[in-house]
Amino acid sequence: MFEELIKNYTKELCNNKENQLTSHFFSEHIIIVKEYAEKLGVLLNGNIEVIKISSFLHDISVIKDFKTKSTHNIESASIAESILSDINYPQDKIIQVKECILKHRKPIQINEGEIEEICVSNADAISQIVNPTFWLYFSMIILSLDYIDAKKWYFNRLNSNWNLLIEPAKNLISNKYSIVREALYN
DSSP states (O other): OHHHHHHHHHHHHHTSTTOTTOTHHIIIIIHHHHHHHHHHHHHHTOOHHHHHHHHHHTTHHHHHOGGGGGGHHHHHHHHHHHHHHHTTOOHHHHHHHHHHHHTTTSOOOTTSSOHHHHHHHHHHHHHHHHOHHHHHHIIIIISOOOHHHHHHHHHHHHHHHHHHSOHHHHHHHHHHHHHHHHHHHO
């Protein structure tokens, strides 16, 4: 019940015309993060409900207002707390969701955080690896980089994210990473 409500809320926000990330952000990033976070959650025995809800809300502030990009993890955690409190989501799970969102900006290693935080943070990085078309679009259109700089930005992001992933995350996407990396070299 809670998951579907939060999913629909985020999807609706993505469809808002003021969303600079476009309506495609939902399918091109949020859903990909959710799917990979869930896969990692199964592998690592995490709380799947917390993982899914965190995935749906991890970028909520930047969807609402792109100007929050530099602090979106903090802003999104605050927004998530408010939304989840309003629907009477259990307080202990709200705390877990907030922590996942606060710590999602770079992949967390095993034993450096809670399983749910590890899953969401690694899935966020995975999304940027497995979906190059959206992130090249993002760098060119939203960040206003020219083609060469956009390609460099993405290549650096790709490799940085890959190097920080936990081994189970790398195992999930190693073939995709190799294909994308090879394509960028040409």
